Amino acid sequence: MAKQKTAYVCTECGADYPRWMGQCSECKAWNTVTEVRLGSASPARSHATRGGFAGLTDAKVQTLSEVDLQQVPRFSSGFAEFDRVLGGGVVPGSAILIGGSPGAGKSTLLLQTMCQLAERMNALYVTGEESLQQVAMRAQRLQLPTAKLRMLAETSVETICQLADQEKPAIMVIDSIQVMHLSDIQSAPGSVSQVRETAAYLTRYAKQNNVAIIMVGHVTKDGSLAGPKVLEHCIDCSVILDGDGDSRYRTMRGTKNRFGAVNELGVFAMTGSGLKEVKNPSAIFLSRADEHGSGSVVMVIWEGTRPLLVEIQALVDHSQLANPRRVAVGTEQNRLALLLAVLHRHGGLALGDQDVFVNVVGGVRVAETGSDLALLLAIVSSFKNKELPRDLIVFGEVGLAGEIRPVTNGSERLNEASKHGFKRAIVPVANAPKTPPQGMQVIAVKTIADALEQV
Numbered sequence: 001m002a003k004q005k006t007a008y009v010c011t012e013c014g015a016d017y018p019r020w021m022g023q024c025s026e027c028k029a030w031n032t033v034t035e036v037r038l039g040s041a042s043p044a045r046s047h048a049t050r051g052g053f054a055g056l057t058d059a060k061v062q063t064l065s066e067v068d069l070q071q072v073p074r075f076s077s078g079f080a081e082f083d084r085v086l087g088g089g090v091v092p093g094s095a096i097l098i099g100g101s102p103g104a105g106k107s108t109l110l111l112q113t114m115c116q117l118a119e120r121m122n123a124l125y126v127t128g129e130e131s132l133q134q135v136a137m138r139a140q141r142l143q144l145p146t147a148k149l150r151m152l153a154e155t156s157v158e159t160i161c162q163l164a165d166q167e168k169p170a171i172m173v174i175d176s177i178q179v180m181h182l183s184d185i186q187s188a189p190g191s192v193s194q195v196r197e198t199a200a201y202l203t204r205y206a207k208q209n210n211v212a213i214i215m216v217g218h219v220t221k222d223g224s225l226a227g228p229k230v231l232e233h234c235i236d237c238s239v240i241l242d243g244d245g246d247s248r249y250r251t252m253r254g255t256k257n258r259f260g261a262v263n264e265l266g267v268f269a270m271t272g273s274g275l276k277e278v279k280n281p282s283a284i285f286l287s288r289a290d291e292h293g294s295g296s297v298v299m300v301i302w303e304g305t306r307p308l309l310v311e312i313q314a315l316v317d318h319s320q321l322a323n324p325r326r327v328a329v330g331t332e333q334n335r336l337a338l339l340l341a342v343l344h345r346h347g348g349l350a351l352g353d354q355d356v357f358v359n360v361v362g363g364v365r366v367a368e369t370g371s372d373l374a375l376l377l378a379i380v381s382s383f384k385n386k387e388l389p390r391d392l393i394v395f396g397e398v399g400l401a402g403e404i405r406p407v408t409n410g411s412e413r414l415n416e417a418s419k420h421g422f423k424r425a426i427v428p429v430a431n432a433p434k435t436p437p438q439g440m441q442v443i444a445v446k447t448i449a450d451a452l453e454q455v
Contacts, residue, residue: 009036009192036193074259075170078116081268081277082109084304085239085252087260090171093210094259095203097177097232099217100241105250105268105275106216109241110173111139112274117171118149124169128155128179142274155179155189157198161205169211174202176216177231195231203234232256243270247363249284250275254304263367264304282309282420285362292390295382298422299374300395300413301366307409307416309393311361312371314378319355330360331371339376339398346402347448349380370407372398373426376448377455388455391423396431402448406430414440426451 008017011034013027021033074089083089086096100106110125117123127135132153139146150167154160157180164172174180180198181189188194199215206213215235232238236258243250252266267278278284286298286309295314300307312331319325328336336358344350356379360366373396381388395413397405407413410431417425418437425442432444445451 007036008033011192034192036187036191075117075121077113079109079113079266079268079275079277080279081252081266082113085254085257085264085266086237087254087257087264090212091236091259092170092212093207094212094237095199095206095235096212096214096237096239097199097217097235098214098239098241099219100243101219104241104243105270106241107175108138108142108270109268109275110175110214110216111135112142112144114171114173115139115144115146115149119145121170122150122168123148124150124152124164124167124172125175126152126154126160126173127175128153129176144274155181157182157201161201164205164209164211171212171214174213174215176218177202178218196234199231200234243363249278249363251364261304265306265308282307282416285310285364286420292387294385294387295378297374297378297381297388298393298417299371300393300417301364301368301371302407302409302413307413308364309417309420310364310366312366312374312378313359313361314375314382315355315357316351316379316383317355317357319353321355324351324353325355325357327356328358330364331358331366331375335369335372336375338400339372340379342398342400342402342448343376343379347376347380347452349383351379351383354383368407369397369405370395372396373404373428373448373451377426377451380452380455389424391421392426393417393422393424394426396426396428396445396451398448404428404445404447404451414442426454 008020010024010027010029010032012029012032013024015024015026017033020035023030024032072092074091076083076089077086098106098110114123114125132151135151136146150169152160152163177195177199178190181194182197182201185194185197202213202215205211217231237254238256239252239254241250241252248270250268250270252268254262254264256262267281267284268275269278296311298309298311300309326333326336336356340351340356358375374394376398377388377394395407397407399405406428410427411433414425414433414437418440423440425440427442427444429444429446432442436442443454445454
């Protein structure tokens with residue numbers, strides 16, 4: 001009997017080593033290098049690897065100019081917000097990975113999508129975690145059309161692809177990739193080798209048979225997709241469906257997309273009849289309290305291809321500790337420390353003995369620097385205990401020298417704020433329009449001192 005080959009792979013970044021190591025030299029993570037048993041090249045496996053799926057034409061070498069540039073037509077998933085995140089719809093032959101915490105609504109969203117798509121094309125739903133009766137009970141509770149959706153309860157990837165050759169689906173869902181397995185891989189389902197090889201197997205099948213495959217993936221404690229990072233490398237589109245357990249809203253964000261823009265945001269509401277689209281997300285995040293207090297201001301951030309109005313709150317209080325606390329929810333904590341230093345140096349406000357708490361309302365995570373100016377004004381408002389006008393919106397990046405730098409799509413942000421009834425705006429000088437929106441007063445500022453003087 002031939003000796004079985006083994007390798008050592010990092011579960012965080014996918015780097016492989018000839019022997020075990022305590023720390024990965026690539027991503028510097030500790031205790032993430034695990035032993036992986038390499039499967040033998042069985043005839044069925046090697047046949048699939050060489051392109052032996054049914055209906056595959058012989059591959060040939062051609063020049064780049066000979067490649068057919070005819071655009072592959074996308075088809076809609078039935079949800080405009082889902083299509084937005086995917087870049088305009090589902091691309092035939094693409095491999096899509098949807099991740100999220102338990103209870104976020106991944107299976108519910110995909111069941112709704114597949115039931116709608118089955119009315120106009122061949123659709124196959126493969127469940128490995130639930131029985132067919134459980135899926136049918138959920139579909140009945142959601143009152144979905146179930147007459148044409150094809151179902152399969154299986155965890156063997158080889159069997160799934162063989163049955164898919166007979167069904168000829170245009171789109172197929174794998175729920176979930178962590179329970180799928182290949183027969184020639186000796187490790188258990190969910191291990192690094194199984195997740196990597198099954199995802200690569202399904203991705204090759206999608207490309208060679210022009211079938212759109214949506215794979216469901218679990219997430220780890222820190223919110224990243226479980227399994228090696230090569231899982232995200234081999235697929236075409238990676239989407240995260242996020243939502244707190246006590247919130248009825250779910251946000252969908254694209255982290256990788258070969259067919260569209262990344263960081264697109266889609267918003268859904270969880271109801272008794274499934275997930276519903278939220279056409280105007282800004283209205284949700286602007287549900288402000290009637291009693292307006294200090295430390296609150298509305299900013300305009302840019303998410304993918306559209307502006308989004310979000311309220312940011314700050315609370316500054318005298319600290320009883322030797323090291324005052326700096327807590328940021330929804331934004332980066334290091335960015336908060338940087339802006340407090342700029343405020344001290346160029347704004348003349350020392351908050352070294354104050355606890356500073358910052359929160360982005362609605363559970364939205366803000367990553368862009370266009371929220372800097374709004375964050376600083378909210379902190380100053382709380383520190384001085386003076387309210388900012390309710391009809392004021394703010395955006396702009398703050399530099400280390402105290403200057404206010406411009407942001408992208410300034411005119412679109414102002415137009416979106418004007419639609420929601422805001423009358424005043426504090427923006428960088430470079431973003432000040434020649435003709436402001438009707439009924440809106442635009443105040444252009446150059447430095448943080450100018451902005452503090454205006455409020």
